[in-house]
Amino acid sequence: MTATITPLRRPRMHDEVSRRLGAMIVNGEVVPGETLPNEIALCDLFGVSRSVIRECLRVLATKGLVVARARIGTVVQTPDRWQMMDGDILSWMETGPALEQLLTSLIETRLLIEPEAAAMAARRARAADLLVIETALDDMAATEADRDAHLEADFAFHAAIIAASGNVIFGQFLGVIRKALIESFKRSSRNPTQRRDALPRHAAVFDAIRAKDEAGAHAAMAELLGEAKSILFAEMDT
Amino acid sequence: MTATITPLRRPRMHDEVSRRLGAMIVNGEVVPGETLPNEIALCDLFGVSRSVIRECLRVLATKGLVVARARIGTVVQTPDRWQMMDGDILSWMETGPALEQLLTSLIETRLLIEPEAAAMAARRARAADLLVIETALDDMAATEADRDAHLEADFAFHAAIIAASGNVIFGQFLGVIRKALIESFKRSSRNPTQRRDALPRHAAVFDAIRAKDEAGAHAAMAELLGEAKSILFAEMDT
DNA sequence: TTAGTCAATAAGTCTGACATAAATATGTGC
DNA sequence: GCACATATTTATGTCAGACTTATTGACTAA
Secondary structure, eight states, X not given: OOSOOOOOOOOOHHHHXXXXXXXXXXXXXXXXXXXXXXXXXXXXXXXXXXXXXXXXXXXXXXXXXXXEETTTEEEEOOGGGSOTTSHHHHHHOOSSHHHHHHXXXXXXXXXXXXXXXHHHHHHHOOHHHHHHHHHHHHHHHHTSSOHHHHHHHHHHXXXXXXXXHTOHHHHHHHHHHHHHHHHHHHHHTSOOOOOTTHHHHHHHHHHHHHTTOHHHHHHHHHHHHHHHHHHHHHHHHO | OOSOOOOOOOOOHHHHHXXXXXXXXXXXXXXXXXXXXXXXXXXXXXXXXXXXXHHXXXXXXXXXXXXXXXXXXXXXXXXXXXXXXXXXXXXXXXXXXXXXXXXXXXXXXXXXXXHHHHHHHHHHOOHHHHHHHHHHHHHHHHXXXXXXXXXXXXXXXXXXXXXXXXXXXXXXXXXXXXXXXXXXXXHHTSOOOOOTTXXXXXXXXXXXXXXXXXXXXXXXXXXXXXXXXXXXXXXXXX
């Protein structure tokens, strides 16, 4: 029995159509500046009603991929307007330079944010925060046999530290990072690499936070991520 | 003639309804876990058709504010699912603890990201990148009389450095930061404070980048933002 | 030229119907 | 009386077709 079970929502037409249309855009099959076929034409193309098409276009517009204007049509936007922090855009991207740039940017940002979050946690963490972090650490130790559950506990550890940092923006990141890692593992169709000394490295971060050692927490997290970084880059090169 | 004129799109019903419904959610008038009135009831409440209501709910769902489930209804999500990097959520929030926490988080993140971006720009910037930064700097000098244009050039300066860093995620931030600052100025209904020595400080950042002095660029940007930070906090206290 | 008018087009809105998923109620056999 | 299967209810999801409105580009008159 796997540890994490996704709620498994039923398929909705507009989700599928959004995915396909969105993928066409983020993969450059439709160039920015270009206008999509009009709504009626899209109905014919996808074989769905106009309601479905319109809801898709609303979704894509909310993600910044397109803008709809009367009489003009729905025009594709330049990538700088895309909401990259939305996990969907990431998962719609096919392997290629654009995805690689996005992943590299995400990793760079993570390397910047998480050590700082650990330092902030060391400064601000309350007893309850520490307990959540420690629980995640215990879960990691207890689930070394079950890869999925172990990975889940690993994420929970990082999430707990970021939560303890008190910065709500940092939390948004981890969500995207998580999706990026899962996507990355899915594509390379092999299980996440797990180093033997991962656990003590995680524990080192926790110890520093508990000791309110800001610099130590920063360094320990940087150390931990340096490892994660090389692993992900190895995945990407596959 | 002001420098920046917004395109001035026509009003769309579902934009207005999204704004109102979204504001109700982000301001806690509807508690996470609670289900909204069903679509028919919302039609009556807002006096619009179901198409409009449905497109709104799709927008709010895309922003992570709600999730729609058959038979259950549309249920409000907890804030950790909200796409905080979306500028709308920020601008829908009324003054209060939640907004203040979000702004504080954004500023903390900015203080972390921009100096790093400057350092990366110092390492990676090509001639074309430097030219864009320098042009923005010249614009700042040339528009000291016109506040709007000056602020615009200021943003362009930061945007150019972030673009030169080559990190696409950093760019997403500046978009939100920009909205946050504009909102902040709008609410306090006074013009952005501008220090007399702002220009030389900006120039110092550019000089360090041009000289490929990573540490210097980092420090100069941190210095510049330390100032910006105190200004924004002063605005918030008003 | 310039300004005003008009037709064409695509998004935006409205209406009403039916399909489908899921929680609740109802019934049936043991 | 209990467990399991079935029906009902209720909300979202989808469909169809009509009408409205904004915007452009072409046409026309001063």
